[in-house]
Amino acid sequence: MNATQWDPTRPIISIVDVHKSFGDLEVLKGVSIDVMKGEVICIIGPSGSGKSTLIRCINALNDIQSGSITVEGLEVHDAKLDKLALRRKVGMVFQQYNLFPHKTALENVMMAPIKVLKEPRDEVETRARALIKKVRLEGKEDSYPGELSGGQQQRVAIARSLAMNPDVMLFDEVTAALDPETVKEVLVTIKDLAEEGMTCLLVTHEMGFAREIADHIYFTDRGVIVEHGPPETFFDDAKDPRTREFLSQIL
Amino acid sequence: MNQSIPGINKKAGTDLPVLKPYRGGIVHAPDNLLFSRWLADLPVWFWWALPLLIVVWPGFALAASNYSMSQAFAALIKWIPFIVMDGFLYNVIISFFAMLIGTVTGVVLGLMQVSPLRLIRYPAKFLTQSFRNSPWLVLLFIVLLALPFEVEIGGEIIRIPDWMKAVFGLCLPVMANISEVVRGAIISVPSGQWEAAESLAYSRHQTLWQIILPQCFKRMIPPWMNWYAILTMATPLCSLLGVEELITLSRQAIEAENNRPELLVPFYGFALLIFFAYCYPIARATIALERRYAVKLQ
Numbered sequence: 001m002n003a004t005q006w007d008p009t010r011p012i013i014s015i016v017d018v019h020k021s022f023g024d025l026e027v028l029k030g031v032s033i034d035v036m037k038g039e040v041i042c043i044i045g046p047s048g049s050g051k052s053t054l055i056r057c058i059n060a061l062n063d064i065q066s067g068s069i070t071v072e073g074l075e076v077h078d079a080k081l082d083k084l085a086l087r088r089k090v091g092m093v094f095q096q097y098n099l100f101p102h103k104t105a106l107e108n109v110m111m112a113p114i115k116v117l118k119e120p121r122d123e124v125e126t127r128a129r130a131l132i133k134k135v136r137l138e139g140k141e142d143s144y145p146g147e148l149s150g151g152q153q154q155r156v157a158i159a160r161s162l163a164m165n166p167d168v169m170l171f172d173e174v175t176a177a178l179d180p181e182t183v184k185e186v187l188v189t190i191k192d193l194a195e196e197g198m199t200c201l202l203v204t205h206e207m208g209f210a211r212e213i214a215d216h217i218y219f220t221d222r223g224v225i226v227e228h229g230p231p232e233t234f235f236d237d238a239k240d241p242r243t244r245e246f247l248s249q250i251l
Numbered sequence: 252m253n254q255s256i257p258g259i260n261k262k263a264g265t266d267l268p269v270l271k272p273y274r275g276g277i278v279h280a281p282d283n284l285l286f287s288r289w290l291a292d293l294p295v296w297f298w299w300a301l302p303l304l305i306v307v308w309p310g311f312a313l314a315a316s317n318y319s320m321s322q323a324f325a326a327l328i329k330w331i332p333f334i335v336m337d338g339f340l341y342n343v344i345i346s347f348f349a350m351l352i353g354t355v356t357g358v359v360l361g362l363m364q365v366s367p368l369r370l371i372r373y374p375a376k377f378l379t380q381s382f383r384n385s386p387w388l389v390l391l392f393i394v395l396l397a398l399p400f401e402v403e404i405g406g407e408i409i410r411i412p413d414w415m416k417a418v419f420g421l422c423l424p425v426m427a428n429i430s431e432v433v434r435g436a437i438i439s440v441p442s443g444q445w446e447a448a449e450s451l452a453y454s455r456h457q458t459l460w461q462i463i464l465p466q467c468f469k470r471m472i473p474p475w476m477n478w479y480a481i482l483t484m485a486t487p488l489c490s491l492l493g494v495e496e497l498i499t500l501s502r503q504a505i506e507a508e509n510n511r512p513e514l515l516v517p518f519y520g521f522a523l524l525i526f527f528a529y530c531y532p533i534a535r536a537t538i539a540l541e542r543r544y545a546v547k548l549q
Contacts, residue, residue, distance in 0.1 A: 059450055087452035098447035102465050112451035115461055157447075164451060 006072055006167075012037045012199055013058060013168060018067035020053060027053050029223040030067070035168075035201065040194045042202045042210035042231075045220035046246060051203045054220070055170050058201065059090040072167065088117070091161035095173040097153040099145040105132065105156045106141040109163045117164070124163070131159040135189050151182025155189050162193075169193065171202040207250060211235055219243050284541060287477040290534035301527060305520030320513075327517045330504040334518075338500035339525055341414050342486040345496065348418040350479050353425025360426060361433025367455065375430070382427035387420075388488050394420035395492050414496070417489040425482055432474045436467035473541035480530045480537070487522075497522050 006012055011034035020028040027050040035041050043051045056062045058069055060076050060083060069076040074086050099108050109128040113119045132141055135155035145153050154174055161169065171190060175183045187209050194200050194213050204210055210217060211231045218228040219240075227240045238244045363375035382390070394416060401410045440463050448458040490498035501518045508514055 061446055061449065084452045084454075087450055090450075092450040094443060094447060096441075096443050098441075098443035100444065100447070100462055100466075111461070112453065115457060116452045160451070 006037055008037055011035055012072055013201070014068075014070045015054070015058070016068050018054070018057065018064050018069060020050070020057060020062065020064045027223050028057075028064070031220070031223070031225055032067075033218060033225070033228075035199060037167075037199055038197045039215045040200045040202070040213050041216050041218065042204055042214040043218045043220060044204060044207070044210060044246075045226075049220045050223045051220050052172050055092075055172050055201055055203050058168075058170060059087055059092055061092075084116070088164055089167045090170060091164055091166035091168070092170040093154070093157050093161055093172065093174050095176050097145070097150070097157045097177075099153050099157055099160070101145050104142050104144055105137065105148065105159075108145070108156055109160045112160070113163050128159070128163055131162050132156070134162075134192070135159045136185070149182055150178045151185045154178065154182075154186045158186075158189055158193075168199045168201065171200065171204070173203050173205065175204070175206060205250070207235075207247075219246065221246070284473055284477045284537060286481055287473070287534040287537040290480065290531060291538040293531070301520075301524055305517055305524065323511070323513050323517050326504075326508045326514060327521060330501075330508075330518075331521070334497060334500050334504060334521070335525070337495065338497040341494070341496040342483065343529075345414050345417050345421065345486050345489065345494075346479065346483040348415075349421035349425055350482055352418065353422040353482075354429050354475070356422070357426040357429025358433055360430035361437070362459075364430060364434040365437050365459075379427045379430040379434075382423045383431060385424065387424050387485055388491065390423050391417065391420035391488055391492060394423070413492070413494040414489070417486075417492070417494045417496075421482060421485065421489075425478060428478050429475065432471055432478070433467070435474075436470045437463060439470065440466050469544045473537050473544065476533055476537040476540070480533045483530055483533075484526060497525070 013033070013035040015031060015033040018028050018031045019026065027048075031050070031054055033041070033054075043054065045051050053062055057064050058071065058076065060081065064077050071086060072089055074089070075081065076086060099105075100111070103111060106125075106128055109131055110121075110124050113124045113127070114121055129141065132138065135158055137152060137155055137159070140148060140152060140156075145156070148156065158169075158174075174190070175186050178186065183206070187206065190200070190202070191209075191213050202210070202214075214231050216228060217231055217234045219226050219234070219238075219242075221242050227234070227238060227243045234243075235247065238247060360375050360379055363371050364379060366372045366375070395413075398411060398416050398419065401408050403409075437459075444462055444466070445458060448462045449455075453462065486496060487498040489496050490502070493499065498519075501522055505511075505514045505518055
C-alpha cells in the first residue's frame with residue numbers, strides 16, 4: 001500500500017482554500033483542512049453548511065471552482081487526474097447505503113476488486129468473507145440488500161468500500177437514514193476501523209460519537225470553517241458564538 | 252378511522268405546511284402500460300360478448316335479406332384456413348421481425364441517448380423523437396415506396412417481398428419507442444447507484460454495463476411487451492399497401508364471395524377476435540410481470 005510509504009509528517013489529505021458553487025449558490029467559501037495519516041476527523045455543522053459537498057469533493061464526485069485538494073500527492077481536480085488511482089485510495093460510504101440491489105452482500109463486496117482491480121476471484125472472496133465477518137455480518141453473505149436492515153446494509157457498504165483496500169475512508173452522514181436502534185452497530189464498526197489506524201473523515205450529526213472517536217473536529221457554517229479543535233476543547237470550550245449556539249441546540 | 256389527525260381531518264395546530272401521508276399504490280414501470288392494462292383488465296364476459304356480437308349483429312342485418320346467416324358463416328369457415336395461414340401468419344411474422352429489429356436498434360439508440368457526448372446524444376434524441384412522433388402509416392408509406400423492388404447481390408436478382416418492407420417500415424416507430432423505454436429505465440435507477448459505483452473506481456462504461464443495465468433489464472420487460480402488443484395491432488396498416496396479411500386476405504375472400512355486405516361483420520369480426528385472442532394473453536402476462544417487478548423496485 002502507498003500509505004505505508006507515505007511520509008507521516010506530511011498531511012495525507014490537504015484541502016487548501018476550496019471554493020465551490022452550484023450555479024449562483026456558493027456552498028464552500030474558502031475551506032482549508034489538513035488530515036494526517038491515521039487521523040479521525042469529524043465535520044459537523046447545520047444542514048446546508050457545505051459539509052457533505054466538501055467530503056464529496058475529496059473523491060471528485062463534485063468538482064470545485066478554485067483552490068486545491070490533494071490526496072497522497074494526487075491533485076484531485078487536475079483535468080488529467082487518474083480517477084481510478086484516486087478512488088483506489090479513497091473509499092466512500094453514503095447516507096443511503098447505495099448497495100447494488102441485484103447482487104448479494106458478498107457479491108457487493110467482491111464486485112469492484114474483481115471487475116475494476118482485476119484481482120483473482122478466490123483471493124478476493126477470502127478477503128470479502130473476512131470483511132463481512134469484520135463488520136459482524138457472518139451468515140448474511142448470500143442475503144440481498146432488500147433482505148437486510150438499514151444498519152446491516154450500511155455495514156455491507158462499509159465492507160464493500162474496504163474491499164478496495166483504501167488508505168482513507170469518507171463517511172457521509174452514514175447513520176442519518178438509519179433507525180435509532182441500528183445506529184449503534186454502524187458506529188461500532190466505524191470505531192473499530194478508526195482504532196485500527198484507518199484515516200477517516202466523517203460528516204456526522206452524532207455528537208457523542210464524534211466526541212468519542214475524533215482526533216479533531218471541524219465546525220462548518222455557511223460554507224466556511226467557523227472553528228476547529230480537539231474534541232475536549234471544541235465541545236467544552238467553544239469560542240465562536242455560532243458554534244456555541246449550534247452546540248446548545250443539539251446537545 | 253375515527254382517529255383525528257391534525258392537518259388531515261382536523262384543523263392543523265400549526266401554520267407550517269403539513270406533509271400528508273402518501274396513499275401509494277404499486278410503483279409502476281417507467282413507461283406507462285395503458286394499452287396492456289386496459290386489455291388485461293377486460294372482464295371475462297368480454298370473451299363471450301365479442302363472438303356473440305359477430306353472430307347477433309349480422310343476424311339483425313340479415314333479417315330482411317335472402318342471404319342467410321348460415322350461408323355467411325359457411326363462407327367464413329370455408330375461408331378461415333386461408334385467412335389464418337396465408338394472412339394472420341404474416342401479421343405474426345411481420346410483428347416478430349419488426350420487434351426484433353426495432354428492439355436491437357432501439358436499445359442501441361436508447362444507450363446513445365444517455366451518452367455523455369453531445370455528438371452521440373443529440374442525434375439519438377432527434378431520431379427517437381422524430382420517429383416516435385410520426386404517424387406509423389406515413390413511415391410505412393415512405394419505406395415501402397423508397398425501398399427498391401429488388402436488389403442485386405452477386406449478380407443474382409433478389410426480389411424483396413412486401414412483408415419484409417413492412418417490417419422495415421414498422422420497426423422504425425418501434426425502435427424509437429424502445430429507445431425511450433431504455434432511456435427511461437436507465438434514468439429511473441437512483442443516482443446513488445452511479446455515485447457508489449464511481450467511488451468504487453468503476454468507469455462510466457463499466458458502471459452502465461455492470462451496475463445500471465442489469466437493474467434496468469427487468470423494468471424494461473413489461474413496457475417492451477406492451478409495445479409488442481401495440482405493434483401487432485398496427486400490422487393491419489400494411490393492408491393499405493397491399494401487403495398480404497389478415498385484412499388484405501379477408502377483403503379478397505369477401506370479394507371472392509361476390510362482395511356481399513352481409514359478410515363484412517363475420518369476416519372483420521373474426522379478424523378482431525383473432526387479434527384479441529393473440530394480444531390478450533400478452534397483455535395479461537405484461538401486467539403480471541409488471542406487478543411482480545414493481546414490488547421489488549426500491
